[in-house]
Amino acid sequence: MVAHKSADPLFAALAHASRRQLLTLLSAGTQSAPALARKLNMSRASVLGHLDALGEAGWVDVTDEGSGDALYSKRPQAEQQFLAECAALQAPADPGASDVLDVQAAAWAREWPAEDVNVYLIGQRLLRLSAHIDRALKGAAASQGILAAELLLLDALLISGPPYTQSPTQLQKPLAMTLGGITKCVSRLEQMGLVERRPDPADGRGILVRMKPKARKILENILREGTYGTDWVASSHMAPERRATLSSLLRELQLYADAEAVRRSQERT
Incomplete structure (x- = not known):
């Protein structure tokens, strides 16, 4: 916890674009405020203000040799700490370490000692994961201008295989949707030119829903553009x-x- 707190000023100081530009210039070597002001086309006062903020955060050192303007340099230790913090933020969590659900489960087990706490944990973890999956599905669908339910319907048509045609009743099982919900999705997708409805030759009153090539392109876009949710990325790890x-x-x-x-x-x- 101490390391994260001590690094907070380093991150906060970089919130301003001009300070990031100053650090980039200082990476080339020690420089004075007037020289930095000329390179950034800024007033000396503005540059000094940003340098003071960077100094307080620990990013720069200042030396005054008494012969003119003070000289500023970037502290290597600050950059090393910053990069170490970034690496720590990207590192995956230790699967063996306890988390908030483990603590929650331990408290639950104290109240119900005769029950298997893993049954409780399985439900809680699936509930937590379902939130990730729901956000991922909605995000992937929105990236292509459709709704999550519509994306699921297109996927169900795709995995049905050529000619990618199913009746609304056939779509019910993989989608776990009502016929009314399926009809609503089909109507929207038909308006967008992604599916078409045809008479069912086996049932004079029935219809079949066929996925059009444009719809397959949408599914390809999601994979090609990497519009993956946290659940997909987590599984890949x-x-x-x-x-x-x-x-x-x-x-x-x-x-x-x-x-x-x-x-x-x-x-x-």
Whole structure:
């Protein structure tokens, strides 16, 4: 905690663009305020004000040899500390370290000692991850001018394979949406020229929804432009074998959850 607090002034001093420019110039060597003012086309008073702020933050040293203007130089130690702080901010968290949910779970376990605390933790972590996934989905969709539900519908059509055509009823299972919600999404996507509706030859009253090539381009844009959410990036940091294990475990958990949902639904009927 001490290291982060002592580095705060270093970061705060860089909030002003002129101070960043001054540090860039000082990287070339010691210089006087008048020389810096000429290079930046600024008044000497403004330069001195920024230099004072950089000095207070620990970025620059000043020497006065008594023969004229003071000379300013960038402190190498400050830059080293700044870069170390940046590296620390980018470093991934230690998976083995306790976090706020572990502390929360320990308190929960004290109240319910007969229960398995991991069941509680699984739910809490999935809840936290679902927030990341929801933001990621909305962000990726918005980058292409569509809604999250519409992106999911296009993805469902894509994975159905050529000719990328499904009935609204077929789309219900992968999307877990009502027919009314699917119809609303299809209408919007049709207006944007991303899908088209055709009569279902197997059902005179039914329709089929077909994805158009323009829609596939949207899905390609998301991958090519790297419009990935925090959940995607987080998974990419895991070793491939651990990703496979996690995927398998989540599948098992989903199957149990689906089966329990069916059982409860049958009990109500």
